[in-house]
Amino acid sequence: MRLNRTKHPLFTAVTLCAFFITSQAYSAVRPQLTRIVAYASDKETPIEVINDSQEPYLIQSWLEDLSGNDANLPLVLTPPVMKLGGKQEGKLRLVVLPAEIPQDRESVYWLSIQEIPPKAKESENNKLVLAIRSRLKVFVRPKGLDxxxxxxxxxxxxxxxxxxxxxxxxxxxxxxxxxxxxxxxxxxxxxxxxxxxxxxxxxxxxxxxxxxxxxxxxxxxxxxxxxxxxxxxxxxxxxxxxxxxx
Missing domain, CATH: 2.60.40.10 (Immunoglobulins)
Structure with a gap:
């Protein structure tokens, strides 16, 4: 399943008329950590995410290098899309392809976690629904770096x-x-x-x-x-x- 991505960190998922909008938007789905350190010697690196809301959310996740490229990366992230129920925790799995990363230094990538909120109910016609993207750095370390x-x-x-x-x-x-x-x-x-x-x-x-x-x-x-x-x-x-x- 592939969903269209937006290049903006915040986009309006459902635009409805609203008289008052709060000055801040808070993410319903968030990663447990603010950065990820992945070691090539590990079989995989777990990335825990949590849904703080009462509603179920879809989550789309992907990786990019520092230039914004997402093709032919030496990393595998699964699942690309998953459903997370209200007040539930989930786990992404990151696998490093050791032979394809620099062996004498760290490399860095961006991990994006895009929440996809449930459709607004008919009784919530004046509700503005926002989908927030979390973006954090993934530091990849080859074997031998202390x-x-x-x-x-x-x-x-x-x-x-x-x-x-x-x-x-x-x-x-x-x-x-x-x-x-x-x-x-x-x-x-x-x-x-x-x-x-x-x-x-x-x-x-x-x-x-x-x-x-x-x-x-x-x-x-x-x-x-x-x-x-x-x-x-x-x-x-x-x-x-x-x-x-x-």
């Missing part, structure tokens, strides 16, 4: 300033075989308010580097860079600081 060292990767980052055409970037170089997913990434000049770098979602890849744009108002000043990473369990590593001349 999970205990993943949280230390952020400590190995080195920082440089790059200037080009009037623009300034902070460049993070990552010499480790792990991705660094920033928890904090901000700059502070003197007693001024801390400035968060909005492009912190871009991760320094293993044995590579990533640039982060410095806001124009900070260029030419001395600042304190504050940064941390998100660990395997969704928590934050120790917060680190270093001085930089922007």
């Amino acid at each position: 999970s205990g060292k993943a949280s230390d990767a952020v400590k190995s980052l080195t920082w440089n300033i790059e200037r080009e055409g009037g623009n300034v970037w902070l460049k993070a170089t990552n010499p480790t075989p792990y991705y660094v997913n920033f928890g904090q990434l901000s700059l502070k000049v003197g007693g001024a308010k801390e400035t968060k770098l909005e492009d912190k979602i871009q991760m320094p890849a293993p044995m590579s580097s990533q640039r982060y744009a410095v806001p124009k108002g900070l260029v030419g000043k001395s600042a304190t860079l504050t940064y941390s990473a998100v660990n395997d369990y969704g928590g934050e590593t120790d917060v680190l600081t270093t001085g930089v001349k922007l």
